[in-house]
Amino acid sequence: MPSPLDPDTIRTAPKVLLHDHLDGGLRPATLIELAEATGYDALPSTDARELARWFAESAYSGSLERYLETFTHTVGVMQDRDSLVRVASECAQDLAADGVVYAEVRFAPELHVEHGLALHEVVEAVLDGFAAGSRAAEAAGHRIRVRALLTAMRHAARSREIAELAVAYRDREVAGFDIAGAEAGFPPTRHLDAFEFLRRENAHFTIHAGEAFGLPSIWEALQWCGADRLGHGVRIVDDISLAFDGTAHLGRLAEYVRDKRIPLEMCPTSNVQTAAAESIAKHPIGILKDLRFRVTVNTDNRLMSGCSMTSEMAALVEAFDYTWDDLQWFTVNAMKSAFLPFDQRLRLIDDVIKPGYAALLA
Ligand SMILES: O=c1[nH]cnc2c1ncn2[C@@H]1O[C@H](CO)[C@@H](O)[C@H]1O
Ligand SMILES: [Zn+2]
Numbered sequence: 001m002p003s004p005l006d007p008d009t010i011r012t013a014p015k016v017l018l019h020d021h022l023d024g025g026l027r028p029a030t031l032i033e034l035a036e037a038t039g040y041d042a043l044p045s046t047d048a049r050e051l052a053r054w055f056a057e058s059a060y061s062g063s064l065e066r067y068l069e070t071f072t073h074t075v076g077v078m079q080d081r082d083s084l085v086r087v088a089s090e091c092a093q094d095l096a097a098d099g100v101v102y103a104e105v106r107f108a109p110e111l112h113v114e115h116g117l118a119l120h121e122v123v124e125a126v127l128d129g130f131a132a133g134s135r136a137a138e139a140a141g142h143r144i145r146v147r148a149l150l151t152a153m154r155h156a157a158r159s160r161e162i163a164e165l166a167v168a169y170r171d172r173e174v175a176g177f178d179i180a181g182a183e184a185g186f187p188p189t190r191h192l193d194a195f196e197f198l199r200r201e202n203a204h205f206t207i208h209a210g211e212a213f214g215l216p217s218i219w220e221a222l223q224w225c226g227a228d229r230l231g232h233g234v235r236i237v238d239d240i241s242l243a244f245d246g247t248a249h250l251g252r253l254a255e256y257v258r259d260k261r262i263p264l265e266m267c268p269t270s271n272v273q274t275a276a277a278e279s280i281a282k283h284p285i286g287i288l289k290d291l292r293f294r295v296t297v298n299t300d301n302r303l304m305s306g307c308s309m310t311s312e313m314a315a316l317v318e319a320f321d322y323t324w325d326d327l328q329w330f331t332v333n334a335m336k337s338a339f340l341p342f343d344q345r346l347r348l349i350d351d352v353i354k355p356g357y358a359a360l361l362a
Contacts, residue, residue, distance in 0.1 A: 025302040026303050031073065102335065163203075188227075218236055327357070
């Protein structure tokens with residue numbers, strides 16, 4: 001008899017997370033403690049439960065720009081080494097307790113230099129935190145590997161510097177590079193120099209595209225910039241039409257994305273909050289999965305969305321009647337798409353993911 005598909009059991013299943021923002025995943029209580037310790041006095045509440053509610057409500061804004069405003073408070077307390085180490089360590093422990101076995105967690109070093117840290121000191125603090133958190137998780141019986149993605153902000157002009165930092169730290173658990181922030185008005189080609197540098201260095205990168213702006217953003221990310229993966233990518237459905245009988249017709253860009261197995265880092269709850277999707281049940285992940293795009297499931301911002309990998313998967317099970325096979329498919333897709341050497345990806349699939357799901361199906 002397969003195990004029941006409820007949150008408690010889904011939590012025990014091995015999961016892989018490719019799209020999670022460090023500054024979008026703080027524990028509310030930690031945010032309050034750090035604000036007090038660092039003299040940050042602009043928090044909307046100093047009660048953990050109320051603060052969590054404030055984030056979830058404010059992020060439920062119908063626009064990416066307003067959603068992003070909530071990050072002022074998290075970034076506001078992440079300006080010194082100790083705070084960064086603590087947030088990164090708790091991130092690794094929280095993901096591990098949620099059953100995540102491999103994660104690539106992103107953050108923008110340039111946002112954490114307000115109190116004088118150098119960019120590389122930000123990176124080192126976060127990596128030290130991930131390592132400490134992973135050790136603590138292992139001691140608590142959960143094995144996880146957490147690696148970093150360095151993000152550059154698309155409205156700013158530091159992408160080349162951040163890309164160079166990602167390459168400099170590539171052998172110390174920095175898996176790759178990303179750009180994030182408001183999408184409309186800030187096309188990825190603004191950062192072509194960074195992407196060309198990364199390609200010359202044989203380095204990996206993902207680009208937030210097709211979340212708050214449509215197909216041109218996805219097209220530029222892939223065909224001008226050369227992205228390995230797409231952050232969100234939900235708007236690729238604009239290039240798919242469905243006939244009355246249910247058959248799908250793919251435009252050239254959608255066909256390219258599917259043919260080349262371009263990984264889509266989908267974040268259902270976040271997309272509903274920013275109005276990139278109407279509801280979980282109407283989220284494009286349903287049709288994209290049916291059409292066998294390389295879909296992965298992610299959290300984006302656990303604090304703002306009040307979610308976890310477990311809750312996102314449980315919500316999809318509820319909306320689309322997914323089975324354990326489907327959850328394993330998402331997980332293997334994500335592992336295949338990780339910025340990790342091929343042999344290590346295979347080992348995690350064969351030694352951790354497949355046996356984990358086999359046990360739940362038995
Ligand atoms: O869904 C998203 N789309 C675009 N940008 C985002 C999203 N979530 C977070 N960030 C931005 O990425 C920065 C670094 O982690 C965050 O500070 C936030 O501004
Ligand atoms: Zn994101």
